[in-house]
Amino acid sequence: MESESIMWSAPCALFDTKDHLAVGGKPGVYRIRAFTDRNEPMIIHRVNGVDSLGILHIGKSKNLGRRIRTFRQAAEGLKAAHHAGCEFHEWGFDSIISRNRLRYDYAITRTDQEALKVERYLHEEYRKKYFDRPPLDGTSGQVGQ
Numbered sequence: 001m002e003s004e005s006i007m008w009s010a011p012c013a014l015f016d017t018k019d020h021l022a023v024g025g026k027p028g029v030y031r032i033r034a035f036t037d038r039n040e041p042m043i044i045h046r047v048n049g050v051d052s053l054g055i056l057h058i059g060k061s062k063n064l065g066r067r068i069r070t071f072r073q074a075a076e077g078l079k080a081a082h083h084a085g086c087e088f089h090e091w092g093f094d095s096i097i098s099r100n101r102l103r104y105d106y107a108i109t110r111t112d113q114e115a116l117k118v119e120r121y122l123h124e125e126y127r128k129k130y131f132d133r134p135p136l137d138g139t140s141g142q143v144g145q
Contacts, residue, residue, distance in 0.1 A: 006118065008107050012103060012105065014104050015076075020064075023068065023108075024065050025063040027060075027062045027111055028061065031106075034102060035103050036101070037101070041054035042054035042097065048130050057084040057136040057137055058123055059071075061112075070082040071085040074088070084136035084137060088136055093136070
């Protein structure tokens with residue numbers, strides 16, 4: 001598997017939209033990304049380089065639409081079970097990256113098990129490249145999780 005072979009959707013606004021409904025209940029992987037005011041991916045400096053895609057979180061779900069909505073609700077400070085969304089809110093990321101600059105993209109998989117394999121692969125590749133995890137991914141993608 002190569003990250004170039006993953007068919008990502010176009011980035012979609014995370015807030016003030018219902019775009020996640022179009023994704024529906026399909027399994028797959030998704031990324032929460034930060035964008036600039038010019039709608040370009042925000043550069044994020046990592047331990048071993050620069051993440052030019054602005055990736056804040058890599059996740060998987062058997063129901064992508066619901067999981068993206070849950071992240072959004074948690075990032076707003078609502079009671080929602082999404083660790084990365086809660087961290088965005090609780091750690092004050094919105095003081096650096098306003099919520100209207102968050103986007104998500106996704107890739108649909110055939111099964112939840114395939115989504116898990118792709119998520120682990122994406123985390124492994126990110127760590128190999130940057131010697132770090134995406135900022136909101138304290139525990140995501142770890143083997144045995």
